[in-house]
Amino acid sequence: MSAAKQRVPAVEGWFRMDEAEPRLLGVRCRSCRTPYFPKEAFCRNPACGGAELEEVALSRRGRLWSWTDNRYAPPPPFVAKDPFEPYTVAAVELEAERMVVLGQVVAEADATQLRVGQEMELVLDTLFEDETRQYVVWKWRPVRSSAA
Amino acid sequence: MAREVAVLGVGMHPWGKWGRSFVEYGVAAARAALADAGLAWQDVQFVAGGDTMRNGYPGYVAGATFAQALGWTGVQVASTYGACATGAQAIDVARARILAGLCEVALVVGADTTPKGFFAPTGGDRPNDPDWLRFRLLGATNPIYFGLYARRRMEIFGATPEDFARVKVKNSQHGLANPNARYRKAVTLEEVMASPVVSDPLRLLDICATSDGGAAVVLTSLEFARRHATSPVTIAAVSTVTPRFPNTIIEMPNFATDSAASVPAPDVPFKDSIARRAYEAAGVAPDDLDLAEVYDLSTALELDWYENIGIAKPGDAEKLLREGQTTLGGRIPVNPSGGLACFGEAIPAQAIAQLCELTWQLRGQAAGRQVEGARLGIAVNQGLFGHGSAVIARR
Numbered sequence: 440m441s442a443a444k445q446r447v448p449a450v451e452g453w454f455r456m457d458e459a460e461p462r463l464l465g466v467r468c469r470s471c472r473t474p475y476f477p478k479e480a481f482c483r484n485p486a487c488g489g490a491e492l493e494e495v496a497l498s499r500r501g502r503l504w505s506w507t508d509n510r511y512a513p514p515p516p517f518v519a520k521d522p523f524e525p526y527t528v529a530a531v532e533l534e535a536e537r538m539v540v541l542g543q544v545v546a547e548a549d550a551t552q553l554r555v556g557q558e559m560e561l562v563l564d565t566l567f568e569d570e571t572r573q574y575v576v577w578k579w580r581p582v583r584s585s586a587a
Numbered sequence: 588m589a590r591e592v593a594v595l596g597v598g599m600h601p602w603g604k605w606g607r608s609f610v611e612y613g614v615a616a617a618r619a620a621l622a623d624a625g626l627a628w629q630d631v632q633f634v635a636g637g638d639t640m641r642n643g644y645p646g647y648v649a650g651a652t653f654a655q656a657l658g659w660t661g662v663q664v665a666s667t668y669g670a671c672a673t674g675a676q677a678i679d680v681a682r683a684r685i686l687a688g689l690c691e692v693a694l695v696v697g698a699d700t701t702p703k704g705f706f707a708p709t710g711g712d713r714p715n716d717p718d719w720l721r722f723r724l725l726g727a728t729n730p731i732y733f734g735l736y737a738r739r740r741m742e743i744f745g746a747t748p749e750d751f752a753r754v755k756v757k758n759s760q761h762g763l764a765n766p767n768a769r770y771r772k773a774v775t776l777e778e779v780m781a782s783p784v785v786s787d788p789l790r791l792l793d794i795c796a797t798s799d800g801g802a803a804v805v806l807t808s809l810e811f812a813r814r815h816a817t818s819p820v821t822i823a824a825v826s827t828v829t830p831r832f833p834n835t836i837i838e839m840p841n842f843a844t845d846s847a848a849s850v851p852a853p854d855v856p857f858k859d860s861i862a863r864r865a866y867e868a869a870g871v872a873p874d875d876l877d878l879a880e881v882y883d884l885s886t887a888l889e890l891d892w893y894e895n896i897g898i899a900k901p902g903d904a905e906k907l908l909r910e911g912q913t914t915l916g917g918r919i920p921v922n923p924s925g926g927l928a929c930f931g932e933a934i935p936a937q938a939i940a941q942l943c944e945l946t947w948q949l950r951g952q953a954a955g956r957q958v959e960g961a962r963l964g965i966a967v968n969q970g971l972f973g974h975g976s977a978v979i980a981r982r
Contacts, residue, residue, distance in 0.1 A: 450714065450724055473833075473849040477717075477842060484850055485832055504837070505742065507734025507786045509726055514707035516723040528731050530837050537847035539837050541725055550787075555742040566724065576724050 449566045449574040453477055455496060456575070461563045462496035463540065463577060469493060474536045497540070500560045500582065501531040504539050506553050518567035518574075529579045531559045542579045558582040590868075592685045593812030593819040594980065596624025596805035597943040600698070602769040602798045602930045609642050612801030612936075613649070613698030614656045620694070620803035625815060628657050631805070632690035635677040637697030637935030638668040640709060649935065653696045663690070670970025671882065672827065673697060674802070674938025675978060679825040681806050691811040697935035698801030705729065706797065718840040718971075725842070729884070730794050732839045734786030737887035741788060744902040746890065748788050750909070752779035754886035755792050755928050757914050762925020764955025767940070769798050770929045779886075793886040798931030802939035804946070818982060820946045823963075824868035826977040830857040839971035861975035862896040862967050869979040873897035876919055877961040878948055880941040882968040883926045893921065896967055896977075915956060923948060923956045938976050941966035949982040 448456050455462045465476035470489035473482060476497060482489035512523040527544035544550065545564055559579045566576040598619025600612040613636075621628055636650030645652040650664040667676040674697045681693035705728045713719040721727040740746040759774040774792060782791040812819040830838075831853040833845030838857075855863060866872060873896060881892035890904035898919050899907045907913055913921040924930070924944040927937070945964040947953040958964075968976035 450720070468849075471849045474846050483832060483845070486850070505735040505739040507731055507738055507789075509728060509731055509786055510784055511705075513722055513726045513728045514705050516708070516712075516719060517726045518723075519726075526726060528725060528727060528735070530735050535848070537833075537835075538844055539835070540843040541721075541727060541837065541841075543725060555739070 444568060444571060444573045446573045446575050449576045454563070454577045456563070458563050460499070461561050461577060462499055463561065465495055465497050466492035467495045474538065476538065476540060498533045498535050500558055501533040501540070503553060503555055503557050503559050504530040504532045505555060506530065506544065506550065508550060529559060531579050542577050545578050545580045548581050553581065590686060591809060591821040591823055592682050593807050593809055593816070593821050594804055594942065594946045595807045595812050595816060595819055596620040596622070596626065597946045598623055598803050599767045599940060599943055600801035601767045602800035602933060605799045607700065607799070609639055609698040609700040609799070609801070610645065610652055610656050612700070612799060613653045613696045613803070616698065616801035616803035617653060617657060617694060617696050620805050624805040626692065626805060629660055630692050631660070631662055631694045633681060633684050633693040634662050634664045635681040635693060635695045636664070636666045637673040637677040637939065638666050639699045639935050640668070641702065642700055649696070668935070669827070669974040669976070670972055671932070671934055672938060672968050672970035672974035672976035673935040674940070675825060675968060675976035676827055678804065678806070678822070678939065678942060678978060679827050682822060682825055685806060685808050691808045693806045694803060695806060695939055696801070696803040697939045699933040699935055700799045701797035701933065703797070717842065721840045721842065728786070729839060730786040730789060732837070733794060733885040733888060734789050735837065736891060737789050737885060738787070740887055740890065744905070746887070746905050748780065749776065750890065750905045751789065751793050751886040752776050753908055754883065754889045755779050757908070758883065758922050758926045758928035761915055761923050761956055762929025765925050765929065768925045768929040769796070769931050789885055789887065795884050795927035796931035798933045800930065800933035800936050800940070802936040802943050804939055804942055820949045820980050820982045822978060823871070823981050824865040824977070824979040826861055826865040826868070826975055828860055828864050828975040829973045831860070834973070838973070857973070857975065858891070858895040858969060861969065862965060862977045865965065865977035865979045871963060871979065875963050876965055878923055878958045878964045879919065879921045880924060880926065880944055880964070880966040881921055883922060883928055884932065886928070889921065889926070892967060896965060915958065920958050923953065923958055925956070938966065938968050938978070941968065942978050942980065945978070945980040949980060
């Protein structure tokens, strides 16, 4: 039973491992306030050059910038299901951060209904699993409108 | 004019899937370029090699690898890497050496041997390498990024998959007579639309293949060139720009863009800045161009380039294509060589191959694909990790 498997992040420190309220974890420069994801050791704003960056949780929701999918199994280090299952990848623009972040789209979403500008939210989902563990990553999920 | 160098010789090893050592392709191209220049290998004072990441140590020191294979002469050497823009960096290193007066004759060589299928990151467990992580965490192949751009074009500008297919149809026609092209077969709109989807909306025939191939150019000072040729082709500008912060367009191999929350996005986006820097250095404008070679990693990206290099306003690229303006015989033919659609990509050789094509076009030697009366051309390209590449040549 997969329910018995331990769920662990597929990468350390990139997101809050909170299934109910997941957030991407970036950093923000204490001087110029520019946020970064993934985390940086130094501010990359050439006019700032700050060296003090603090961890921040990024906005959970954003608007779809674009999307596509993959119909063929990518090479390692991606761990593909056997048989391979195509997946959708979305680029989502976070309004407050003025930043576009990539992520897979949850498998249950209907990609034919996606439109640029629609609201998306961050969730946690299994990326791949082995005998004992499920490796978890962030994904994007369309926000159901109240009309739906 | 004093800041120009001459392209005295050009040569290529045909693109294909030959499965032999990249060194062999590079040497064949170098010998062809030297013969074209009427020079001997012993005349070369500086070698700039474009590195390849998929052929072990000899690929990381390509300049010396080619020099050894051509026969050690004590020639001075440099090896450079800039992803898909590698060739332009090698050209620029050689050009700068000549303009600095440190040598008169330089040889630039790039060649690659490629595996089948998707480009994969280099091996091992490297969780600090974004190029490794994008495959691991997102399954974000190169066509994923191409697909994002293509879908965005459809949503913002109303482009259609048929528009993308028309780019392939055009380029397949252009490359029919090119002896160095790997694919020399006319492709129909129906054939593109019937090919399998790889990364929606892009199909197999929308996406360029990976190829083996080699290209070389002999660059010299103008003074040297005048003693060896009448009215040689010259390089008017080379642009190897990087983005300006914040770069707000998602690019390979990144997970996210820079944030524009504190610093506004630059007036000129990165891809627009690549050609613009070259135009400024050469003192020319997009309207002056007779032809362009652009990096059609996907058909949709060729349309983006029309706007990035200023031959179309944003959203007008499809119109330019449909009207035949970028077809041979049109106002501004794009990819008369057939482009990556007919070549496939041999990474470190590709920007050098673009300059070979510009040179043949400007000399009037592009048999079967000649842009009549061509005097000024641009070749543009972009490599992952923020490498711009543009070369302007004229005669």
